[in-house]
Amino acid sequence: MPRFTYPELPLDGLLRRAAARAPRAAALTTERDTVTYGQLDARADRIASFLARAAGRRGAVIGVANTLDTVFPAAYYGASRAGGTVALINPLLNDNALHHVCATARVEIALVPRATAEQLTKLRDRLPALRTVVVTDADDGTVPADAVPLHAALDGVPDLPYAAGDGPEPGAVACLQFTTGTTGRPKGVRLTHRNLVANAHQIARAHRLGSGSVTLNHLPLFHVMHLNSAVCAGASQILCRDPDPVASLAVAERAGATHYYGLPARLHRLADDPRLATAREGVPAGPRLTAVLSGGTALAPAAARRLHRALGVPVVQGYGLAELSPLSHTQRPGDLPVSGSVGQALPGTACRVVDLGSRAPLGVRSTGEVQVRGPQVMAGYLDDDGPSPIDADGWFSTGDVGYLDEDGRLFLVDRLGDVFKHDNELVSPSTVERIVEDDPRVAECVVVGRPDAVHGATVWAGVVLRDPPAGTPDPVLDSIAAHANRRLAPFERIRTIEALDAVPRTPTGKPERQVLRRRLRSGAQPAAAA
Incomplete structure (x- = not known):
């Protein structure tokens, strides 16, 4: 396996480095505004200053809702910069799931939208660790009685670079990300600074992201995979919150997007939409779009073929889990996709398939459980005293069934719990x-x-x-x-x-x-x- 190297940065160092290299370059664009890398870094500094003061110590668990807006990246990197452990909060969770995440992670400070703050108000007496709730979208100042608007929390915080002193060790836990819970109660995955920084570099290389790339995120929520890899590359991100898939395609064309990221359910609707046939009429010759990239679950091959024919670019799929920070395999944008495959392992990543019974490694095209080893493999689960899915040699048992072909391409069959x-x-x-x-x-x-x-x-x-x-x-x-x-x-x-x-x-x-x-x-x- 070719040697893969990456810098030993803290998680927020991805943003600090991007801002130092190109402070005036566009980092994030929404329908309302554009934020440069310099501005995003400054916002992360202000949030870090507030959180360091509010937490009173390093290591506090800070819950951050991964909303698809310009606030989340500043809060995510700011919380890490302040020495906190970021616990990702899905703002679409119901009350029971939200309580499970916040209680399991022991969230002390939460930066969340108003709707989630209202949920936390009802749960407050069952979350003894939660001390402060900051509302990130309270432009009019209206918040629950026990919460504070973000602009008020930052009032009086100096607009200066935040200096935290000695940074965290690369192996320290930077982020708690919860599994989707499709096969049981969501588990808190402990991801280190090294895990996240390494995977950001792996994805940026595999997806061929650079400072000239423009990524279109047509997602209901902000995923740290797309955030970290784009910031690592110094790429510009377009955040499209319009759920209409054809409208998102128009946004991608106007923005000159090179990479279009979408979920299979939305891409499936796009492939079936009768407007797709004429969606690119009038687009100048030589469009910038190089690939449509799908993730989260499998995209039906028929839908991928329809999109490829209509858009004239590869439809790329990958594979990953929260435990893998999150990506381990992907098809490459410049390669001809092989139907049914999720591609080859990322740089610095090894993959093998083992027998479901004996656990012995299997040869090519033999079906068994997929195992992965690499710098993106998690540190472990939070508060889990069960057997570790990571063996003494660093192989992580994914719980997925699949096989490898002669070229190292991975083909997934299903989850162990689903077969x-x-x-x-x-x-x-x-x-x-x-x-x-x-x-x-x-x-x-x-x-x-x-x-x-x-x-x-x-x-x-x-x-x-x-x-x-x-x-x-x-x-x-x-x-x-x-x-x-x-x-x-x-x-x-x-x-x-x-x-x-x-x-x-x-x-x-x-x-x-x-x-x-x-x-x-x-x-x-x-x-x-x-």
Whole structure:
């Protein structure tokens, strides 16, 4: 494996370095304003000064909501610069999940939007560690009674560079990021300064980001992967909060975006939108866009092909987990994507596949659990006394099932918790979903195992129809199942099928298979397939 090097910076050093190199370069652009790297660094300094005073010590846990705006990056780097540990707070969480995150992380100071501050007000008596709530979007000054607007918190804070003295050790925990919880209670992942800085450099190199790059983030929330890699490269970021995928494409064109980052659910809608065919009419010859990059979960190959044909650029997919800071594999923007693959390992990253039973390493095209080793592998879980998923040699067991080809490209089959056995044969829900979604009558599909006393489990498929019939959908559903079953192995064949209004998903777009499995266990009767 080629040697991969990166500087031993603290997390906020990514921003400090970018601002020193090009203080007047655009860092962030929204529909309202543009913030330069120099301005962003200064804002991080002011927030750091306030937080250092409010916390009274280094090491305090500071919750920061990852809203897609210019406040989050300043708060994220500012909290780290003040010597705090940043706990990422998803502002879309319900009360129970928000309490779990804040209580588990022991958040002491929270920088959150007003809606999240109102939730915290209701939870305050159950969060004894929480001392201060700062509202980041209170432009009119209206906040809950026990909170303070950000502009008021910063009032009187000098507009000077913040000097924290000795910086943190590279191995110190910089950030707590919680898993999505699709297979259980969300876990707090302990990510070090080294983890995050190394992964920022890995992604910047693999995605071919540089100071001339312009990234379009069409995301519901700000992901630190996109933030850190762009800041590492000194790239400009366009934050598009309009949920309309075609509108986001227009924003990308006007901004001269080189990289378009989106979630599979939104990219799927874009691929299906009839406006896509004419979305690029009038675009000057030689557009700057070099790639559409999808992450979070798998994008259906058919949708990727439609986007590639319409936009004329590669549709790139990758693979990662919160435990990997978060990326370990990606297709490269300049390479021809291989259908079904999430690409090769990032620089400085090793990957292998091991047998599910013996744990012995497997050869190419043999299916087993994916393991990863590299500088981005987490320090461990927060308050978890279970067996470590990282062995003595540094191999992290991902919980994902897949295989490697002769060129080191990774192909994922499914999560260990999602695959199931039918008559002792392993069934991959994602494999079945891809075949069902090739049917032009199907907009989306989700598959889970339905408990069965004879076979262990049988395939249940939920489909969202493109054009639902006026009457009963059963004949269409039966036809879809029969069409797919002709291409599936006997143990993979659909035994039950149901029409859904929508596939239940997490805020990051991953199918919530647990919700469907619980419903099937409860005895709800979907339609039987032919």
